[in-house]
Amino acid sequence: MSDWYSSADLTALWLSLKLATITVIALLIIAMPLAWWLAHTRWRLRPVIEAIVAMPLVLPPTVLGFYLLLFLGPRGWGGELMIAAGQPPLAFTFTGLVIGSMIYSLPFAIQPLQNAFQAIGKDVLEVAATLRASPVDRFLSVVLPLAQRGLLTATVLTFAHTLGEFGVLLMIGGNIPGRTQVASIAIYSHVEAMDYGAAHALSLTLLGLSFVLLCVVFTCNRRVRLIGPP
Amino acid sequence: MSIDIDLKLMRQGFSLAVTTSLSGTGVTAIFGRSGAGKTSLLRCIAGLDQATGSVTVNGERWQNGSNFTPVHRRSLGYVFQQQNLFPHLSVQDNLLYGFKRVAQSGRTIPFDEAVALLGLEPFLKRMPQQLSGGQQQRVAIARALLTSPRLLLLDEPLSSLDTQSKEEILPYIERLNKSLGIPILYVSHSAMEVTRLADQMVLLDQGRISANGAINELLTNPALPLAYREDAAAILTGTVVAHDSKFHLSSVALPAGDIWVAHTKLPIGRQVRLQIFARDISLALSKPSQSSIQNLLQGTIVSLNDTNEPAQVLVQVDLAGQHCLSRITRRAASTLNLRPGLPVYLQVKSVAVMESER
Numbered sequence: 001m002s003d004w005y006s007s008a009d010l011t012a013l014w015l016s017l018k019l020a021t022i023t024v025i026a027l028l029i030i031a032m033p034l035a036w037w038l039a040h041t042r043w044r045l046r047p048v049i050e051a052i053v054a055m056p057l058v059l060p061p062t063v064l065g066f067y068l069l070l071f072l073g074p075r076g077w078g079g080e081l082m083i084a085a086g087q088p089p090l091a092f093t094f095t096g097l098v099i100g101s102m103i104y105s106l107p108f109a110i111q112p113l114q115n116a117f118q119a120i121g122k123d124v125l126e127v128a129a130t131l132r133a134s135p136v137d138r139f140l141s142v143v144l145p146l147a148q149r150g151l152l153t154a155t156v157l158t159f160a161h162t163l164g165e166f167g168v169l170l171m172i173g174g175n176i177p178g179r180t181q182v183a184s185i186a187i188y189s190h191v192e193a194m195d196y197g198a199a200h201a202l203s204l205t206l207l208g209l210s211f212v213l214l215c216v217v218f219t220c221n222r223r224v225r226l227i228g229p230p
Numbered sequence: 231m232s233i234d235i236d237l238k239l240m241r242q243g244f245s246l247a248v249t250t251s252l253s254g255t256g257v258t259a260i261f262g263r264s265g266a267g268k269t270s271l272l273r274c275i276a277g278l279d280q281a282t283g284s285v286t287v288n289g290e291r292w293q294n295g296s297n298f299t300p301v302h303r304r305s306l307g308y309v310f311q312q313q314n315l316f317p318h319l320s321v322q323d324n325l326l327y328g329f330k331r332v333a334q335s336g337r338t339i340p341f342d343e344a345v346a347l348l349g350l351e352p353f354l355k356r357m358p359q360q361l362s363g364g365q366q367q368r369v370a371i372a373r374a375l376l377t378s379p380r381l382l383l384l385d386e387p388l389s390s391l392d393t394q395s396k397e398e399i400l401p402y403i404e405r406l407n408k409s410l411g412i413p414i415l416y417v418s419h420s421a422m423e424v425t426r427l428a429d430q431m432v433l434l435d436q437g438r439i440s441a442n443g444a445i446n447e448l449l450t451n452p453a454l455p456l457a458y459r460e461d462a463a464a465i466l467t468g469t470v471v472a473h474d475s476k477f478h479l480s481s482v483a484l485p486a487g488d489i490w491v492a493h494t495k496l497p498i499g500r501q502v503r504l505q506i507f508a509r510d511i512s513l514a515l516s517k518p519s520q521s522s523i524q525n526l527l528q529g530t531i532v533s534l535n536d537t538n539e540p541a542q543v544l545v546q547v548d549l550a551g552q553h554c555l556s557r558i559t560r561r562a563a564s565t566l567n568l569r570p571g572l573p574v575y576l577q578v579k580s581v582a583v584m585e586s587e588r
Contacts, residue, residue: 128316
């Protein structure tokens with residue numbers, strides 16, 4: 001192992017995995033109710049919300065990262081809010097990375113979930129209600145099992161997408177080894193320093209990991225679309 | 231025992247306003263054209279749609295003013311038009327879904343009984359997709375029953391099925407009410423289903439109740455459009471009293487007299503429903519003898535009514551408390567000088583027993 005990776009690189013890999021895991025968990029908690037609402041609302045402005053959710057697909061990550069940096073920095077609203085609460089601003093912190101990753105991966109969590117929820121429809125939930133299932137019970141016993149493929153797709157895509165993130169993270173987190181230097185940024189540093197061997201080691205690791213994860217998605221869910229209408 | 235409803239629902243282009251008391255026993259058909267609001271009414275009673283007003287089912291208050299019991303806390307069984315089995319659960323787990331969610335003390339229908347009643351033993355291990363539409367609907371009915379409901383709501387449960395599947399399910403529904411005694415509200419736009427199943431009937435038209443009463447009364451009421459349908463018929467209730475194996479006939483006792491029907495395997499003493507079409511009854515002033523029509527009943531004319539067909543009149547006849555209809559020519563009515571209060575003999579050309587033999 002140590003022949004392949006320096007200890008700084010191992011830390012970067014570990015940070016990447018930690019970031020991806022936390023992002024998946026936090027994002028699913030937010031994405032599930034939002035995707036449910038998008039799947040069932042008849043609100044006229046739903047397309048606007050859908051467009052906002054899909055924005056990270058088309059925006060250059062640097063644009064997203066730039067505005068997040070302004071927002072979370074000491075002079076932004078988010079930063080001022082943290083300072084008012086007696087906390088340091090979130091720019092250049094791991095928490096800042098999590099927030100950036102969640103926004104950047106939002107469409108990758110929302111779209112598979114929204115597809116899955118739409119496919120379930122309201123009928124089967126009404127049936128469950130007439131069979132004495134409370135709303136929470138209906139979600140656990142009907143929605144989750146029927147949406148399990150969508151859930152798995154959302155999880156794996158978010159995880160893989162977060163591993164591969166670069167622009168947003170660099171803008172918002174900088175390149176602080178041990179704190180915000182994730183694998184993709186470490187690769188960039190190695191290339192800048194002409195250390196192609198180290199860059200190879202990390203790059204091949206991410207390549208292999210991403211390939212395996214996508215294989216899982218496409219094996220479980222034959223109709224997955226990474227982009228496109230829900 | 232009654233189901234008291236006072237419900238109002240406003241929707242774009244449609245309003246429902248129903249205040250009535252329905253029988254808390256037997257099968258009550260909610261009958262009307264599509265768009266009359268039958269399904270809306272059933273959904274509002276169940277609480278699937280929230281109307282304003284009140285619903286009380288055999289003493290249990292489900293909705294009153296701002297008190298609205300959510301669907302999952304109402305003791306009801308609901309069978310939808312579409313089969314709607316949970317696709318991720320086996321037939322057995324579908325059946326157990328509601329059963330498990332009812333406290334043990336509240337279960338009045340054992341699992342095995344519901345399975346046997348709807349003939350589901352061979353399917354328990356299968357997945358819903360492996361069943362035909364009719365079989366799926368039987369599972370849906372059993373699944374609803376297994377919550378031991380105080381009221382069973384069936385929303386056109388046969389409408390999505392082909393004729394053969396309908397015939398396959400009807401006997402099961404007939405048995406439901408008889409063997410379990412759960413009151414049933416049955417939404418339908420099929421006169422055939424209603425005459426087969428219903429004890430009482432509610433006529434719904436544009437979100438309003440236009441008539442409500444016993445099936446015999448409503449089908450034979452000359453003030454209602456049902457009496458003027460081409461297939462207008464009376465449903466009479468009688469008891470099987472004898473079987474004649476020589477001539478392959480059975481005898482059914484009506485309050486107005488005995489009547490021969492095609493041989494049935496139903497046991498003696500069993501209550502049966504007979505359907506007699508208005509076009510199959512002719513009237514005579516004196517007792518006809520030596521006729522090929524062997525079924526002869528005595529009754530009294532209640533009313534004579536004009537029909538769309540100027541050559542015909544519709545005669546409503548009282549048969550010792552039950553009513554039936556006879557469609558005859560205006561010429562015959564005039565020649566015989568038929569009038570209300572006149573005793574007549576009814577020659578019944580054809581009778582159908584509306585009961586399956588299973």
